[in-house]
Amino acid sequence: MSNSKKLFSRSKKVIPSGINSPVRYYAPYPFFVTKAQGSLLWDADGKRYLDFCNGYGALLLGHRRKEIISSVLSQLKKGTLYCAPTELEVELSELISRNFHSMNKVRLVNTGSEATMTAIRLARGFTKKKKIIKFEGCYHGAHDYVLVKAGSGAAHNGISVSDGGLDEVSRNTLVVQYNNSEELASVMEKEKDVAAVIIEPVLANMGLVLPEKNFLHNTRKITSEHDSLLIFDEVVTGFRMSPGGAQQYYSIKPDITTLGKALGNGFVIAAVGGKRDVMDMLSPEGKVYQASTYAGNPVSVSAAIASVKTMNKSKNVLYPRLEKACKALVSALGDVASDLGIPHQINSVSSMFQMFFTNRAVTNYDTAKAADAVKFKKLFQGLLKNNVFVAPSQFETVFLSAAHTNEDLKKTVTAYEKALKMIKR
Numbered sequence: 001m002s003n004s005k006k007l008f009s010r011s012k013k014v015i016p017s018g019i020n021s022p023v024r025y026y027a028p029y030p031f032f033v034t035k036a037q038g039s040l041l042w043d044a045d046g047k048r049y050l051d052f053c054n055g056y057g058a059l060l061l062g063h064r065r066k067e068i069i070s071s072v073l074s075q076l077k078k079g080t081l082y083c084a085p086t087e088l089e090v091e092l093s094e095l096i097s098r099n100f101h102s103m104n105k106v107r108l109v110n111t112g113s114e115a116t117m118t119a120i121r122l123a124r125g126f127t128k129k130k131k132i133i134k135f136e137g138c139y140h141g142a143h144d145y146v147l148v149k150a151g152s153g154a155a156h157n158g159i160s161v162s163d164g165g166l167d168e169v170s171r172n173t174l175v176v177q178y179n180n181s182e183e184l185a186s187v188m189e190k191e192k193d194v195a196a197v198i199i200e201p202v203l204a205n206m207g208l209v210l211p212e213k214n215f216l217h218n219t220r221k222i223t224s225e226h227d228s229l230l231i232f233d234e235v236v237t238g239f240r241m242s243p244g245g246a247q248q249y250y251s252i253k254p255d256i257t258t259l260g261k262a263l264g265n266g267f268v269i270a271a272v273g274g275k276r277d278v279m280d281m282l283s284p285e286g287k288v289y290q291a292s293t294y295a296g297n298p299v300s301v302s303a304a305i306a307s308v309k310t311m312n313k314s315k316n317v318l319y320p321r322l323e324k325a326c327k328a329l330v331s332a333l334g335d336v337a338s339d340l341g342i343p344h345q346i347n348s349v350s351s352m353f354q355m356f357f358t359n360r361a362v363t364n365y366d367t368a369k370a371a372d373a374v375k376f377k378k379l380f381q382g383l384l385k386n387n388v389f390v391a392p393s394q395f396e397t398v399f400l401s402a403a404h405t406n407e408d409l410k411k412t413v414t415a416y417e418k419a420l421k422m423i424k425r
């Protein structure tokens with residue numbers, strides 16, 4: 001019996017479903033990880049994988065990037081939690097604010113879920129309105145405000161509204177189709193009580209779905225016309241698409257932004273920030289409450305400072321190189337699938353992509369859901385067999401990191417080829 005199998009049966013006895021986040025499970029059991037370095041992961045049986053899950057996008061710089069590790073090691077010698085302010089927090093917030101021009105003020109939190117929860121509460125406090133609008137398939141974390149027709153693990157496991165969630169809360173979360181400006185305009189016209197529209201500027205939790213031309217600009221315009229705030233959830237896209245995230249990439253200025261993942265490149269940290277007058281609503285000066293014991297903890301903050309500085313320092317090489325590598329990989333994978341006569345679509349932008357098995361363009365929740373998820377499962381298993389780890393769901397994204405070498409990418413094309421041949425059989 002493999003070590004991962006043994007660990008999973010032990011795990012199932014003490015951890016619900018044997019895993020600590022739903023999307024980590026796949027049948028019959030997930031591999032258990034022992035270590036990671038650069039572009040690689042090792043499992044409990046000593047097998048090595050090229051990692052394209054990359055912490056669901058967090059590890060833009062790859063595993064154990066030296067600048068980050070050395071910054072954290074030096075902080076560890078000075079303490080791990082003070083619960084009193086540090087210069088480090090000021091420095092990180094200044095860095096974030098310099099990269100993201102819409103974020104005049106920033107509050108540091110721990111997870112993306114905390115960041116979106118705070119963003120929404122802030123929008124309600126600021127506008128004195130109650131409802132929010134989200135888009136089908138966008139995932140903003142595991143809390144009641146946004147767990148309505150969400151993507152990621154919720155879509156994968158067929159959960160539209162979570163049991164245990166309050167109807168009273170989800171009734172105030174209106175859902176509109178992604179890439180449908182007309183529907184957004186018409187709902188906003190009817191509903192007079194919308195505090196904010198929250199959006200993933202690139203939808204990375206339904207596979208990868210790109211914003212169509214003008215969709216984000218229309219969303220900005222419509223929210224402004226109705227005195228509602230626009231929240232860009234850049235937990236995935238922040239620092240990944242550019243040093244200033246999707247808002248820099250598409251030249252849009254949201255009112256509130258949430259960051260996570262690549263901000264800490266593998267350390268637990270997230271942020272919420274925005275216009276000065278909105279952010280000043282936060283407690284204790286303002287009346288919108290938010291708090292956390294671990295917020296701004298010096299270990300995560302030192303990791304984030306090193307991450308942001310490393311990304312900024314190398315930005316002229318890092319982002320073009322990742323984009324070029326991703327384009328080349330996607331083009332090679334498309335050729336392989338076409339040569340095998342497998343109907344497919346690949347959506348991609350910057351260092352992210354996903355393959356769908358369908359003839360129709362994938363532009364929203366419905367078209368993503370209509371793709372053949374059984375084939376995707378086979379692709380995932382085939383890739384795993386060939387030492388490539390992507391997220392185990394059609395409704396996730398494949399992420400490149402700075403640690404992937406050209407050799408890694410060549411091996412990946414071969415692994416996809418073998419896996420796609422298995423689908424054909």
Ligand SMILES: Cc1ncc(COP(=O)(O)O)c(C=O)c1O
Pocket residue numbers: 056110111112113114116139140141142152200205233234235236260261270
């Ligand atoms: C766009 C987006 N927002 C928010 C979240 C929630 O972040 P976390 O898992 O850190 O709570 C995620 C997580 O995948 C995400 O992809």
